[in-house]
Amino acid sequence: MASAFEYAPAPESRAVVDIAPSYGLFIDGEFTEAADGKVFKTVSPSSEEVLSEVAEATEADVDRAVAAARKAFETWSALPGAERAKYLFRIARIVQERSRELAVLETLDNGKPIKETRDADLPLVAAHFFYYAGWADKLEHAGFGPAPRPLGVAGQVIPWNFPLLMLAWKIAPALATGNTVVLKPAETTPLSALFFADICRQAGLPKGVVNIVTGDGRTGAALVAHPGVDKVAFTGSTAVGKEIARTLAGTRKKLTLELGGKGANIVFDDAPIDQAVEGIVSGIFFNQGQVCCAGSRLLVQESIHDELLDRLKRRLTTLRLGDPLDKNTDIGAINSAEQLARITALADQGEAEGAERWSAPCELPSAGYWFAPTLFTGVTQAHTIARDEIFGPVLSVLTFRTPDEAVAKANNTPYGLSAGIWTEKGSRILAVANKLRAGVIWSNTFNKFDPTSPFGGYKESGFGREGGRHGLEAYLDV
Amino acid sequence: MLPIVPDGSDSAPGSRGVYSRYARRYARLVTMPTHTPAASPVPDVTASESTLRRFLHGLPGVDAVGLEARAAALGTRSIKTTAKAYALDLAISMVDLTTLEGADTPGKVRALGAKAVRPDPADRTAPATAAVCVYPDMVPVAKEAVAGSGVKVASVATAFPAGRASLAVKLADVREAVAAGADEVDMVIDRGAFLAGKYLKVYEEIAAVKEACGTDARLKVIFETGELSTYDNIRRASWLGMLAGADFIKTSTGKVAVNATPANTLLMLEAVRDFRAQTGIQVGVKPAGGIRTAKDALKFLVLVNETAGADWLDSHWFRFGASSLLNDLLMQRQKLATGRYSGPDYVTVD
Numbered sequence: 001m002a003s004a005f006e007y008a009p010a011p012e013s014r015a016v017v018d019i020a021p022s023y024g025l026f027i028d029g030e031f032t033e034a035a036d037g038k039v040f041k042t043v044s045p046s047s048e049e050v051l052s053e054v055a056e057a058t059e060a061d062v063d064r065a066v067a068a069a070r071k072a073f074e075t076w077s078a079l080p081g082a083e084r085a086k087y088l089f090r091i092a093r094i095v096q097e098r099s100r101e102l103a104v105l106e107t108l109d110n111g112k113p114i115k116e117t118r119d120a121d122l123p124l125v126a127a128h129f130f131y132y133a134g135w136a137d138k139l140e141h142a143g144f145g146p147a148p149r150p151l152g153v154a155g156q157v158i159p160w161n162f163p164l165l166m167l168a169w170k171i172a173p174a175l176a177t178g179n180t181v182v183l184k185p186a187e188t189t190p191l192s193a194l195f196f197a198d199i200c201r202q203a204g205l206p207k208g209v210v211n212i213v214t215g216d217g218r219t220g221a222a223l224v225a226h227p228g229v230d231k232v233a234f235t236g237s238t239a240v241g242k243e244i245a246r247t248l249a250g251t252r253k254k255l256t257l258e259l260g261g262k263g264a265n266i267v268f269d270d271a272p273i274d275q276a277v278e279g280i281v282s283g284i285f286f287n288q289g290q291v292c293c294a295g296s297r298l299l300v301q302e303s304i305h306d307e308l309l310d311r312l313k314r315r316l317t318t319l320r321l322g323d324p325l326d327k328n329t330d331i332g333a334i335n336s337a338e339q340l341a342r343i344t345a346l347a348d349q350g351e352a353e354g355a356e357r358w359s360a361p362c363e364l365p366s367a368g369y370w371f372a373p374t375l376f377t378g379v380t381q382a383h384t385i386a387r388d389e390i391f392g393p394v395l396s397v398l399t400f401r402t403p404d405e406a407v408a409k410a411n412n413t414p415y416g417l418s419a420g421i422w423t424e425k426g427s428r429i430l431a432v433a434n435k436l437r438a439g440v441i442w443s444n445t446f447n448k449f450d451p452t453s454p455f456g457g458y459k460e461s462g463f464g465r466e467g468g469r470h471g472l473e474a475y476l477d478v
Numbered sequence: 479m480l481p482i483v484p485d486g487s488d489s490a491p492g493s494r495g496v497y498s499r500y501a502r503r504y505a506r507l508v509t510m511p512t513h514t515p516a517a518s519p520v521p522d523v524t525a526s527e528s529t530l531r532r533f534l535h536g537l538p539g540v541d542a543v544g545l546e547a548r549a550a551a552l553g554t555r556s557i558k559t560t561a562k563a564y565a566l567d568l569a570i571s572m573v574d575l576t577t578l579e580g581a582d583t584p585g586k587v588r589a590l591g592a593k594a595v596r597p598d599p600a601d602r603t604a605p606a607t608a609a610v611c612v613y614p615d616m617v618p619v620a621k622e623a624v625a626g627s628g629v630k631v632a633s634v635a636t637a638f639p640a641g642r643a644s645l646a647v648k649l650a651d652v653r654e655a656v657a658a659g660a661d662e663v664d665m666v667i668d669r670g671a672f673l674a675g676k677y678l679k680v681y682e683e684i685a686a687v688k689e690a691c692g693t694d695a696r697l698k699v700i701f702e703t704g705e706l707s708t709y710d711n712i713r714r715a716s717w718l719g720m721l722a723g724a725d726f727i728k729t730s731t732g733k734v735a736v737n738a739t740p741a742n743t744l745l746m747l748e749a750v751r752d753f754r755a756q757t758g759i760q761v762g763v764k765p766a767g768g769i770r771t772a773k774d775a776l777k778f779l780v781l782v783n784e785t786a787g788a789d790w791l792d793s794h795w796f797r798f799g800a801s802s803l804l805n806d807l808l809m810q811r812q813k814l815a816t817g818r819y820s821g822p823d824y825v826t827v828d
Contacts, residue, residue: 005564005783005791010556115554274748275544318784327556424539444541 007320010327012114017104019191022053025061025214026197028068029207035060040216042190045111046324046333046368054190057213059222062182065211066228069153069180072208077150077178081137088133088176090203095126098199102192106164107324109191111333111369112287114325120286124449125168128467131451132172135472139177142469148476150178151254152230157220157244158193159236160186160335161290161391166235167193169455169466171210177475179231182211184223186236188336190214221247229253233474235292238389238415238460256464256474258292258456260389261417264410265295265446266432268403269304271422272444277311280395283420283446285319285373288334289393292461293418295446297386298375299406302399309377309397316360316373323365334369334392343371343392350376350385350396381412389415403428407435416458420446439465520721527678530718534677537717540709540745549740555780562776566811567605569775569803570597572793574632574764576611576801578639578732584619587612589828591623598808599826601815607804608793609662613638614651617658632662632698636687639702639731641666645683652690663691664698664799666731667715669705677718684722698726698764698797704736712742716749726762732799737767743778747785760789766799772810775803 022039024031034055041050057065076084095102102125103117112121139148154174158166163185174181185193193212200210213219217240224232224244234244235258248255265283267276283295300308324332334340351357355376364370375395379386385396400406410419419438421429429443439457442448449455454470456462464474523533557565575594577586590610598604609630612620620631633655637643643651652663665687671679684699691697699719703712719727727746730737743765750761763786769775775798782790790796805825812820 004788005568005779006561007555007557008559008561010558119554270539272541272544273538275541275548278544278548327554424541444544 007328009323011323011325012104012107012118012327014104014108014325017101017108019052019105019108022055023190023194023214024055025057025065026194026200026210026212027061027065028072028211029201031197034058040187042109042188044108044368045188045335046365048367051108052191054194054214057184057215057219057222062213062219062222062226063228065182065213066153066155066223066226068208069182069211070228072206073150073152073180076175076180076206076209079178081139081176081178084175084178085133085136087203087205088129088136088172091199091205092126092129092133094199094202095122095129099123099126102164102195104325105195106189106192107332109189110160110163111324111335113329113332114327115329116287116332120449121162121165124451125164128165128168128172128451132176132471135173135469136176139472139476142472144473144476144478148177148472148478151475151477152179153228154179154181154231154233154475155223155226155229156181156183156233157223157236158183158185160189161287161292163189164192164196167196169235169471170233171196173466173471174233174475175209177472179475180209180211182213182223182229184213184215184220187214187216224248231255231475233464234258238462241462254474256456256466257462258464258466259417259460259462260391260415261292261294261457261461262297262387262389262413262415263293263295263418263420263438264297264299264413264436265420266299266400266406266410266422267301267304267308268406268421268423268425268428269301270424271304272424273304273308273311275444276422277308277315279420279422279442279444279446280312281315281319284395285331285393286447288332288371290335290339290391291447292391293440293447293455294391295418295420296390296394296396297410297413298395298397299400299409300397301406302401305397305399312375313358313360316375319360319362319373321362321364321370321372331373331393334371337369339391340369340371343390343394346385346388346390346392347374347394350379350383350394353383353385355379355383355385355396381409387413403432407432411435411437414460417456417461418442524678524681524721527676530677530681531675534714534717537713540713542709545709545745546741549744549781552744552780552784553740553777555777557776557780562810563814565776565779566772566807566814568791569772569779569798570807570811571605571608572797573607573804573807574609574611574766574797574799575607575804576732576766576799578611578613578634582613582616584616586828587616587619588623591620591629593804593826593828594629595624595627597804598811600824601812604808604811608797611664611799614655614658614660617655617660621659630661631659632664633658633660634664634666634731636665636683638664638666638700639733641668642670645686648683649686649690652687656691656695660695662696662698662726663687664700664728666700666702667719669702672706672711672715672718677714681718681722684719684724688723696725697723698728698762699724700728700731700766702731702734703729703738703742704734709742709745712745713749716746717753720749720753720759720761724761726764726797728764728766728799730765730767730799732767738765738769738799740777740781744781744785747781747790750790751786760795762795762797763790764797764799769798769800770802770806772803772807775807
């Protein structure tokens with residue numbers, strides 16, 4: 001006699017975070033309104049509830065922010081590295097102390113499950129600041145010459161999939177190396193960056209070292225085009241990245257781009273199969289698949305295709321989709337109506353092109369933006385869903401026969417950000433990894449991040465590295 | 479089970495069902511009737527030392543990091559309110575209340591039996607435990623103590639805990655326990671033989687014990703996972719035990735440094751899940767040793783729920799081998815009922 005073990009709702013309390021009805025731009029250490037007083041709303045993707053109103057920065061506001069950063073650069077870059085490190089350590093500790101608040105905030109604004117913000121995003125944010133704090137007084141030992149100089153003012157534009165983590169990836173190395181920053185968070189997820197502005201004040205960071213300008217693509221365009229910016233760092237779509245590269249062509253500005261991906265997760269027939277299933281799940285369903293390095297193409301050796309798919313489908317039926325604040329939720333909401341429409345269109349196209357669609361049976365909430373975990377079998381290299389980045393919880397399953405074929409198919413993409421290799425044979429891991437053109441390769445795991453490890457892409461996935469010693473180079477005059 | 483979506487154009491014509499690789503390997507096994515495990519269900523696999531070895535070493539490998547990460551991730555499930563009440567009662571009903579000490583006396587075993595039948599004297603709604611677990615010579619005392627209650631009597635046997643005795647001695651041990659009325663026998667495998675690669679010896683020993691248990695007693699096979707050491711070994715031992723006719727596979731004796739862990743239990747749950755999918759035979763799982771708190775027990779129930787599935791959420795298919803766990807479960811149960819924290823003075827010591 002078996003009875004169902006239904007988990008009762010276990011929501012994280014919203015009371016730990018106090019969201020103001022409106023937020024201004026954070027320029028020169030103060031919150032100010034936009035020059036023309038314009039605002040936009042940010043909503044919770046899981047309920048479509050309006051969380052707050054945020055100022056929409058104009059060109060004039062961006063100009064003010066860059067001027068503040070320029071002014072602050074003189075004193076900030078002249079500080080001894082050990083002094084800059086103190087601020088970064090302080091920021092890291094405050095992030096840790098306020099991690100629950102920030103996790104709830106991020107979940108509300110982004111739609112991702114609290115399990116992920118609590119156990120992945122926030123610990124990594126703090127770790128990133130701690131890590132680069134450690135570099136601040138050791139730059140002469142980083143391999144970039146005896147006295148590497150900062151670049152000046154960094155204009156940074158970040159995406160909505162890991163709002164606070166991408167902020168950390170951008171701001172921590174920039175400050176450690178002595179640059180000052182103007183950062184533009186994504187239009188749909190501005191809140192955690194504004195809370196970070198408050199953390200900068202709490203840490204006593206000198207005015208103008210960090211400036212946050214909120215807005216849409218136009219604000220971002222104004223920032224990267226601003227003549228006072230010495231360095232542009234962008235994480236986001238390949239289309240926008242190309243546009244930025246065109247804008248910057250012929251200028252003195254240094255550029256790093258971290259763009260899209262279509263990661264191949266390669267499962268050989270001698271893989272640890274239960275762990276491979278877990279890795280496939282975390283590869284494509286972590287953060288609802290809205291991850292640039294997602295393992296969105298499953299390349300499975302044909303001899304174990306049926307067995308693996310059966311196990312994978314059984315596993316997907318145990319995923320819990322729903323209220324992102326519930327501690328037992330595995331799959332949260334899609335970040336925006338726009339993104340949901342894109343995922344839906346690409347999935348429909350996959351079906352129209354003849355791939356076989358399967359979704360885990362689950363009930364989608366009536367409000368908010370939701371997409372059930374989906375996989376496509378019978379996908380070939382010719383299908384759109386095998387080539388285009390979907391940026392959603394949609395897995396394309398392809399097969400291969402030999403290691404050479406696996407490598408050829410994995411590399412047959414304009415992107416080159418991530419890949420995974422699943423086999424119990426160590427020599428095969430090394431042999432295959434050497435042939436893959438991807439910036440990050442995981443073996444027998446997926447979507448593992450660490451501040452010490454450089455991250456970045458080949459080909460249309462961008463250039464430049466973030467994280468590790470390599471991540472310093474992007475912010476040094478070398 | 480899920481509907482199986484066949485592979486598309488890549489599929490070789492005329493190929494395979496769900497478990498391609500295994501289905502071929504287990505062609506005969508699948509067609510066996512479910513309740514004759516004493517006779518080998520897989521003569522081709524167990525025909526010789528080499529076929530058995532080839533089979534066990536052909537099982538998919540286990541990635542230790544991934545397995546432990548999955549077990550830890552399931553450990554973060556938050557079980558509250560109604561789910562907690564359900565899980566606490568379920569956990570109590572799954573306890574094999576155990577005393578396995580040289581100092582065990584009839585008085586101690588009687589006290590344990592009384593506690594198993596009615597764990598919370600102040601609250602009759604608390605369920606009875608699944609069984610009491612004792613040494614073979616204490617089986618008659620235990621039987622009497624739980625008579626008429628539905629609580630089973632489990633007896634360890636086969637020269638527990640080391641298992642270092644001749645097969646004749648081990649079988650005599652089992653027969654005595656069964657003759658005294660044991661409903662369940664918890665045997666230990668010969669870890670020495672397993673680690674020496676003598677899988678067939680281990681297999682034959684389990685099969686012989688199963689035969690000695692007859693139809694009256696269910697057989698739990700203890701692997702002593704802490705001594706097998708690697709996850710690959712634990713997976714192989716699990717299959718070996720199930721092929722030889724185990725009704726339950728059990729982690730440990732509780733007598734070594736590393737006993738039940740979330741990871742080794744998760745691995746064994748995967749094994750029974752896969753075994754049933756391929757043979758139709760359902761086998762139970764019993765983690766034993768080291769599970770002391772209600773919080774830990776709930777994590778194990780989450781492992782069961784999300785790995786083997788709801789069919790195993792029953793004392794017939796999942797047990798906790800424990801002694802101190804029961805009191806913590808009872809205190810948590812009291813807390814949930816009254817809203818106040820209970821204390822050790824409000825549960826019985828024995």
